Amino acid sequence: MRVHVFLGPTLPGRDAARVLPGAVLHPPAAHGDMLRLGCEAGDVVVLVDGYYHHSASVRHKEILALVSDGVHVVGCASMGALRAAELHPYGMVGNGTVFEMYRDGVIDGDDEVAVMHAEGPEYRKLTVPSVAVRHAAASATLAGWLSESDHRDIVGIVRSLHYTDRTWQAVETAARQAGRHDQVARLRSSMAGQPDVKALDTLDTLTKIARHELPGDGEPGEWATSRHWRTRFLAEWRTEFSVTTVDGIEVGAGAVARYQQIYLKDFPARWERLVLSTVAGPGAGLVPRALAAAARQGLTPESITPAQAGYWLTPAERTALSGVDAVIRMLVRSHVAPAPAHQIVAFDPEVVADPAARRAVAEAQVTNARVASWKNGQSVAHLKSEVLHAHLAETWQAEDGAALTAAARDRGFDSVDAAVAAVRPFFLRTVLLTGTKAG
Helix, strand or coil: CCEEEECCCCCCHHHHHHHCCCCEEECCECCCCCHHHCCCCCCEEEECCECCCCCCCCCHHHHHHHHHCCCEEEEECCHHHHHHHHHHHHCCEEECHHHHHHHCCCCCCHHHCCCCECCCCCCCECCCCHHHHHHHHHHHHHHCCCCHHHHHHHHHHHHCCCHHHCCHHHHHHHHHHCCCHHHHHHHHHHHCCCCCHHHHHHHHHHHHHHCCCCCCCCCCCHHHHCCCCCCHHHHHHHHHCCEEEECCEEEEHHHHHHHHHHHCCCHHHHHHHHHHHHHHCCCCCHHHHHHHHHHHCCCCCCCCCHHHHHHHCCHHHHHHCCHHHHHHHHHHHHCCCCCHHHHHHHHCCHHHHCHHHHHHHHHHHHHHHHHHHHCCCCCHHHCCHHHHHHHHHHHHCCCCHHHHHHHHHHCCCCCHHHHHHHHHHHHHHHHHHHCCCCC
């Protein structure tokens, strides 16, 4: 069993390592990071801190995907408490005061736990989370040295500030204007040097995991066997964030699939098998069964209209292809793949297992980073579309626009523009490392 902990400003990593030795510590989680772990059933993932606002946050279905795989996902203190309050009915385990406050509706804003912080590994906090002030004020009220009205006013003062502005200086300035400066100053003094509620929740959670005392085991419910929640987005995420490491560089399966779509010479034949298997189902006699399935939908060699032929076939193909071959080409090119990379990986896993392709994707990432460092604003995003069009035309030996469109469709792209978007991350590597011309 492996234990992964996503942690940032809430608690110093050294404190987490002291309480839970052997845990793998990660920076705050962003979209895809939990899927990137490659967890197995029985592993534990603890979500404490997570990015949002400036980065895409952890999606709910990423967590559900892990839970459905038998991974124990635990949330507390910060983003983890928020997600656990939302997903505890579905098998995510929540722990701590902040989790309970979210679960019970005492708080509901994600900004309650948000803080501005410096870069890792220290993640020094630059602002104070309102939930920490709220909890400290409640404790002071119970202790008798802060009145109920002062408590409410102080929380209101903190909440009136955007989370990026909640420094103690800003809070005290606002409190002075509201006639509550002395109370806020005393509260700040009482909190100085002490772990706040978020840190305490994290320490408690990690301690319970070390002692195997956490309630719940993360077992999924009946929902996990349903297909309805497994959208194409989740399928693509699981493919995109399924990573292997090449010389220390993480390479996603989705990126490798797109590289192969563009550069693997026999990919059109592989894509054809994928499409025909989708149309007819796996098994022997694939082409006859696919033709029979097409005929049941009204597509036969005799039914092809001039308009259909003009849209799906090149001028040369309209002259040279037999009626049966024309139907096959139209089946392949009209196939709509809602999650193409996922389909490629599921149907033809050796495509993404190719070591040469993985290395090429890793080299492309390194090349792009180096070029971006040469000059501000110089990156693959600034490559001209017409240059990429020319590169694809040369790579696929497409002599004109119709042939280029046909070649893109034969490789699983619904348009040349989609192929241009896919080739963009690989173009510089191809040009600089292989000497290929840009067209």
